Each structure stands twice: as structure tokens, then as C-alpha cells.
Amino acid sequence: MIERIYHPGQDEDSILDLRARVWGSDHPHSSRAFYKWLFVDTPDGMGSGNIVERNGKPVGFAGLANRSAQIGKTRVRVAHGLDFMADPGLGGMLSGRVVLKIVNAHAKLAVKLGYDCSLNYPNDSSHKILISKKMKYQPVLNPDLYVCTVSAFTIKGRGIAKQIAPRIAGTLGGLYATIRSVGAGKTAEIQMVTKFDGRFDDHWGRLIGDNKLRFIRDARTLRWRYSENPLYQYSTLVALEAGAIVGFVVVSQRHLFGTDALLICDLCAVDGNRHTETALLDAVQSTAKSRDVSVIVAQALRASTTSLSLGRMGFVRTPQRVNPKLFRMVATKYTDLGAKVLEPDRWAFSWGDMDVV
Numbered sequence: 001m002i003e004r005i006y007h008p009g010q011d012e013d014s015i016l017d018l019r020a021r022v023w024g025s026d027h028p029h030s031s032r033a034f035y036k037w038l039f040v041d042t043p044d045g046m047g048s049g050n051i052v053e054r055n056g057k058p059v060g061f062a063g064l065a066n067r068s069a070q071i072g073k074t075r076v077r078v079a080h081g082l083d084f085m086a087d088p089g090l091g092g093m094l095s096g097r098v099v100l101k102i103v104n105a106h107a108k109l110a111v112k113l114g115y116d117c118s119l120n121y122p123n124d125s126s127h128k129i130l131i132s133k134k135m136k137y138q139p140v141l142n143p144d145l146y147v148c149t150v151s152a153f154t155i156k157g158r159g160i161a162k163q164i165a166p167r168i169a170g171t172l173g174g175l176y177a178t179i180r181s182v183g184a185g186k187t188a189e190i191q192m193v194t195k196f197d198g199r200f201d202d203h204w205g206r207l208i209g210d211n212k213l214r215f216i217r218d219a220r221t222l223r224w225r226y227s228e229n230p231l232y233q234y235s236t237l238v239a240l241e242a243g244a245i246v247g248f249v250v251v252s253q254r255h256l257f258g259t260d261a262l263l264i265c266d267l268c269a270v271d272g273n274r275h276t277e278t279a280l281l282d283a284v285q286s287t288a289k290s291r292d293v294s295v296i297v298a299q300a301l302r303a304s305t306t307s308l309s310l311g312r313m314g315f316v317r318t319p320q321r322v323n324p325k326l327f328r329m330v331a332t333k334y335t336d337l338g339a340k341v342l343e344p345d346r347w348a349f350s351w352g353d354m355d356v357v
Contacts, residue, residue, distance in 0.1 A: 001098065003105045006049035006063065008039035015051070018058045022085045029083075029356070033230035038082065038355055041228065043220045044068050048113065049082075050105040052098050059087040060098035062106040064118075065355070071346065072211045076337055079110035081120035082355060084130075103135055110334060117338030119331040121354050130330050138342055141329040141349055143299040144307070146315040150288045150295065188239035188246060188276055190283045196222040196236075203245040206270045212348035213340060217268060225352060226250055226265070234265065237283050239276045247276035250352060251284055253293060257324050262288045264298040265352035267306055277309035285313070299327060299351040301344075327354060 006015065012032050019030045028034070039047035044066040052060030063082035068075050084106075086098040110118050120137065122130055130137040200219040207217065215221075226234040232252050239247040247269035251262050264284060269276035288296050298315060300307040307317070320326065329349075333339040340346055351357045 001052055001054045001059070001101065003050055003052050003101055005109070006051050006061065008035065008047055008049075011051065014058045015061055018061055018085065018087060019083065022088060028231050031230070037224075037228060037230050038065055039063060041224060042066055043216075043224050048109060050102050050109060052086075052102050052105075059090060060102040061085050062102040064106060064109060064113075067215060069213055069215050069341070070208055071213045071340060072208055074337070075216075076117065076213070076341065077115045078215075078341070079106075079113070079115040079118040080355075081106060081118050084120065084122070084126055099129055100134065103130070107136075107332065107334075115338070116335045117331055117333045117341045119329055119341060121327055121329055121356075124326070127328060127330065135332075137330040137332045139328065140331050140342055140344055141301065141347060142320075143301050143327060143349055143351075144320070145318045145323045145325075146298045146300055146307070146310045147318055148285070148296045148310075148313065148315040150285065150293055188241055188279045190279060191238055191240060193236050193238050196220075196227065199238075199245045200248070203248070203268075203270065206246075207268060210271060210348070213343075213346040214348040214350075215353050217266070222250075235287070237280055237287070239269070239280055246270050247273065247280055249280040249284055251287065251296075252357070253291060256297060259294045260292070262291070262293045262296045263351065263357060264296065265357050266350045267298070267309075268348075268350070269305075272305035274305055274309050274312070277306060278313055281309060281313040281315075299349075301347065301349050303345075304349070327351070329353075 012035055016030055016032065016035070019027070023030065042065060047063065047065045049061065049063040051058050062084045065080040065082055067078040067080045069078050070076065084102065086095045090098060107118065120130060129135060131139055196219045198219060200222055204216070204218040226236065234250050234252045236248060236250050238245045248266070249264060250266035252265055253260070253262055255261070256263070262284065267277060267280065284296060298310055300310055331341045333342055
């Protein structure tokens with residue numbers, strides 16, 4: 001077996017063939033357009049990765065997307081690990097060798113390219129491998145799933161309803177009227193926008209004042225993440241005070257867990273202002289009702305202001321044991337600055353940090 005560097009824009013045929021063998025050719029991410037968006041078009045520049053070949057055929061892959069996070073005004077270079085995979089046709093021992101080879105090669109490449117850290121949002125099998133002693137990744141974030149039914153009686157489909165709705169349906173009808181009457185965030189004007197303009201740069205400059213660690217959300221990055229995504233459509237609502245953006249929320253309508261759902265991909269408010277967050281969430285609920293969507297779904301860290309705002313607006317945290325899809329972040333450091341990524345309390349997390357949402 002040999003290991004070589006992945007060159008975005010040149011190696012897609014063979015890598016997408018491997019991806020089809022792992023996740024199926026009909027998977028939405030098994031496309032040239034998605035790989036170009038992910039590895040070529042990012043605001044931080046061209047990505048990279050590692051390929052393991054056997055008899056001239058790729059049998060292992062680890063993608064590296066070039067991303068930046070920030071703490072205050074300090075930028076952190078992040079090697080975002082993506083699509084770690086091994087050919088399912090390999091035997092158990094050989095497959096293990098391939099995985100070990102690509103993960104080690106990925107770490108060496110990230111160090112060579114000057115990254116501060118690597119992070120990954122692995123599935124269950126990859127999670128066990130990456131946090132093993134050999135791989136040196138550490139668990140960092142384990143966000144919870146929050147669900148709000150738009151109406152206690154309008155859930156479509158059966159998947160999420162059977163698992164979650166019984167906890168919600170008995171209380172939400174009364175909660176909804178009470179919550180909306182609170183009037184949280186009345187000073188903010190809510191508007192839907194179609195472009196990420198210079199006002200989002202001003203918002204980003206104010207957002208980083210809390211010195212939290214977060215992926216960059218300036219106007220250019222938001223355009224790449226949401227406007228230029230080749231697979232999914234997003235809608236953005238902003239909260240305005242005196243014409244300035246003081247918070248925003250990005251949502252995307254999907255068919256999820258057997259029902260029509262509105263995903264909250266991004267929710268940001270200057271200084272973590274809960275009045276702004278709840279005003280935006282109130283607007284999201286109105287949007288969901290207008291689209292005849294059954295449920296609204298969000299991911300949030302349990303101790304965050306976002307989780308408190310979600311609870312205030314009638315969202316219910318689901319136990320991890322019934323969460324149909326766990327999202328977890330693991331990371332490894334290469335520099336002293338990168339070590340800060342391993343501190344969960346530093347993070348301001350959004351579901352949109354993940355490429356799959």
C-alpha cells in the first residue's frame with residue numbers, strides 16, 4: 001500500500017468511487033460539486049488530504065478542509081478532517097491498517113502545513129477509532145438535540161414522533177401561547193435577508209468581543225457556507241437595532257427523521273443576548289408555521305445561552321439515548337494555540353459548523 005496527497009480538482013473520480021462504495025452512490029455528498037465547495041471554494045483556500053492506494057486503486061481517504069476559527073482577534077488555523085473512510089471490501093486486519101495509515105498521514109500533513117489543530121465530527125465507528133490511544137484525538141463537544149413541535153397535532157411521519165413527541169405534545173400547546181406573550185426581544189426588528197452584506201462583517205466584529213472560540217462568521221464565510229452550498233437551501237433572519245445587525249439565525253428545511261423539519265443551522269447574538277435569540281426563535285416558529293413544517297430541530301451545548309433560549313421558546317432537550325443522530329466533535333492539537341480547541345468551555349458552537357448540515 002502507498003500513501004499520497006489528495007489534490008482537490010484532480011482526484012475526484014477515484015475518491016468519489018471509493019465514497020460510493022462506503023456510503024452509496026446516491027448519497028448527496030458523493031458529488032463533484034460538493035467536493036469542490038468543500039475543498040476548493042472555502043474562503044481560507046484550497047484544502048488537501050491523504051489517499052491510500054492498493055494496486056493502484058484508492059482504498060482509504062482522509063480529507064482536510066482549510067478552515068479558520070477565532071478567539072477574540074486571534075485566528076486559529078483548523079484542519080477540518082472530513083470523509084475519513086476505508087474500502088468496505090478490505091478484510092478486518094487490512095482495513096485497520098488502512099485507517100491507521102490515513103489518520104497518521106493526515107496528522108503529519110496538518111503539522112507540515114502549519115495548522116494549529118485538527119478536528120472531526122466522526123460517526124460512531126470513526127469516533128471509537130479516533131479517540132483511541134493510538135490516534136490521540138480527544139472528545140471535546142457533545143451537543144444535545146432540541147426539538148419543538150410547531151403544533152402539538154401536526155407532526156407528519158412517524159420516526160421522530162414515536163421517539164420524542166410524547167415528551168412534548170402534552171405541554172407545548174399551553175407553552176406556546178404563554179411564551180409568545182412574554183414579548184422577549186421586542187426592541188429588535190426581525191427581517192429576512194437574501195444576502196450576506198457588509199453588515200455581517202460589523203456583526204462579526206462585535207460578536208468576537210466575548211472572546212469565545214468559534215468558526216469565523218464574517219460575510220464572506222457566511223456566503224460560502226450558506227449561499228454557495230451546492231446541495232441545500234437556507235433562509236436567514238436578522239435582528240436589527242438602529243439598522244445594525246445584533247443577531248441572526250439561519251434555517252434549512254429538510255425531510256428529517258421521517259417528517260418535515262426546519263433545522264436551525266446557525267444562531268448568533270452579540271454578547272449572547274437572550275432577548276435577541278428568543279426574538280429570532282419566535283420568528284423561526286412563525287416561519288415554520290407558514291411553511292406547514294411539523295418540527296423545528298436544533299443542536300446546542302447544554303450550558304450555553306442558546307440552550308436556555310431554546311428552552312424558553314418551548315424546545316425540549318432529547319435524551320442522548322433517543323437521539324436519532326449523534327453529533328460529536330473530537331480534536332487533537334499541534335501547537336499551544338491549538339490546545340485551546342480542546343477546552344469545551346471556550347466554544348461557541350453552531351450546527352452549521354458541520355459540513356453535513
